[in-house]
Amino acid sequence: MLRLSLAAGQFRARCPGVMTQLYSAASALLLCTLTVLFKTSVSGDHVPMLLWTTQRSQCNPDTALHEGHVVSAQELTVLLQPVFTQNSRHLIVFLQDTLSIDDFTYLSESYGNKNPFQNVQEILQSSSCLVLPAVDCEATRYLLSFLQESGAWNLTNITNLDVSQLEVNTSKPNLLVVHLRPLVSGLNKNFTLEAIAENDKIIGRLTMDLQERGINFSVIYTAVRPSRISRRTDVVGELRRRLMATEEEGSLSYPPLNVTAGSDTCILFYASNFSLKANSSVFIDLTNATFVMQNVDISSSECSDTNTTLSLKYTKPVNEISSLEIRFLMTNKFYGSSARNWSTLDSVEIVQDGEKFAKFNVSVISAPAEYSFHCQLVGTSNHYPARLIPSNNEAKNWDVFISRLQIQGFNVENNQFSYASDCTGFFTPGIWMGLVTSILLLWILAYGIHMIMQLTTNNRYDDPKGPALSVPQTE
Structure with missing residues (x-):
């Protein structure tokens, strides 16, 4: 054992460069591994997808979806098969620009006594439903093209949000694509809540109208990309969301x-x-x-x-x-x-x-x-x-x-x-605050240096030409 210790010590003493290279290589390998794992864990935007039907149940899919699982495009085609196998071939797609699964709880709490998703939640409770919390955005972007290729649909795009005069030919399978009101990012919360509440009313109005006509149909409610509503979780989750938000800024959800x-x-x-x-x-x-x-x-x-x-x-x-x-x-x-x-x-x-x-x-x-x-x-x-x-x-x-x-x-x-x-200018409020603070500190420093430079010899020491200090010796 003593010889082994001496040999190891001599090796470290004679070959410090080799040991340094080994440590550097191991650190680099560990860093690359952690980077790959971290990117894997934080990459991939997803949106929720809600499916319900007036006919047989679409719940309890054969494919088990565990918590945190993101549904891919291939898995989504399997989950949508019940839509194409039922007798009625009427399908409604409500497409929103942004939506996240947290919106259903976060915005409901922010709205006070009213619930902006009132109609959607009532429909989900009364109809056969399937809730997919996380669907890959790539799958939702190609959803419409996939649906059109899956059958001879009578495609109808609804962009004016007026469904009162909608005519449905029940003799043919219909694919109704309703483009809902966008949730403008950067505006105040009240505008977002009003937009969601308006979209919820449109969903409730259209589905209720078709049910009153006795038309059986299926519904898909999803979005193009996730919203940016932050979830109040731990620090790791917050870091993950910030990285995802930064990544989203650099990517376009559709071509220009x-x-x-x-x-x-x-x-x-x-x-x-x-x-x-x-x-x-x-x-x-x-x-x-x-x-x-x-x-x-x-x-x-x-x-x-x-x-x-x-x-x-x-x-x-x-x-x-x-x-x-x-x-x-x-x-x-x-x-x-x-x-x-x-x-x-x-x-x-x-x-x-x-x-x-x-x-x-x-x-x-x-x-x-x-x-x-x-x-x-x-x-x-x-x-x-x-x-x-x-x-x-x-x-x-x-x-x-x-x-x-x-x-x-x-x-x-x-x-x-x-x-x-x-378009961000050079003088934003944050930059102005930094400039004013820096100028104030520089002024204090300059004033202090100026006062020190004004000190003379008489101020530093006693004046030798002045009267002597007399101290009485008697009590």
Whole structure:
């Protein structure tokens, strides 16, 4: 044993570099393993999916789903088989932009005495249901294409949210796709709760109407991507959610809208939410029509090296409006102060029914011509970092909500966005707080140094020319 210890000691003494390399290799291997495991545990966005039917039960699926299991696309096709094997082939898909399983508890508690999911919960309690807490977002994105390929459906897209005049031909299998009102991220909680409550009313109204007609049907309620409502759990879960949120920021839930000039792409446009409100009452959601279904006419768009116009034309987006056109006017100019070209979104125009013309001037939306522009919130609200300012009286009748806007009108390469220039300014409230605090501390330091430099010799020591100090010796 003594010889072994001496040998080991001599080896460590003679070969310190070898030991260091071994420790480094082991640490690197351990770090890589932990990184892979951590990425595996935190990757993959998922959304809930609710299925219910007026016929036989869809509960108790053959495939056991344990807690935390994320349903893949292949597993989802197996779980949806009962929908295609029952006698009635009427299927309704309620598609929302964002939804998480925590919304059903978190938002219900935030709403007070009222429950924004009242109709959905009542339907789930009275009907045969199947609740999938976590379905892979990739599976939900291809859900509509999978359903269309699974049968000869009579497809009907409902985007105007008016189901009172819906006609269903019961002689053919019907696939009704209802695009619900989007939950605009970044707005206050009351707006989100009102949007969910409105969607819940639409679900209850449509299902109740079909039941009164005696039509048997199945329903799927899901979303395109998860919402960002945080769950109050432990620190590890919070870290996981933050990493997932950061990863989500860099990914697009659907491809951007592209405008081509010949064979080249000249305009790219993306938004997670694109909606309008006319006269403070008529809500128009254009997100799905623009990016998902692409029921938009872009033939009037124009591209050049100096001026670009993105024209979006919609036919009857809601019952109150027969046609709607939205134009984004961009310019590319050279500025001598920066010695480079800058692309600027100068104005946004809205033309309703070919007559009513509304124009908005745009603030803070500019970027180098080689870059794209990105902003988390753009609209008419005063609280948005990039504002659309009404330029005429007709524009005052419109409210615009755009979330996660990214647009590029010049120098598009490989049909992809270039590096994004964000709308966040250089002097945000946090930066101002840091600057003021730093200036105050520097002033205190400078004042202290100045006072020290003003000290003289007489202040430091006793004056030798002054009167002597007399101390009496008698008591």
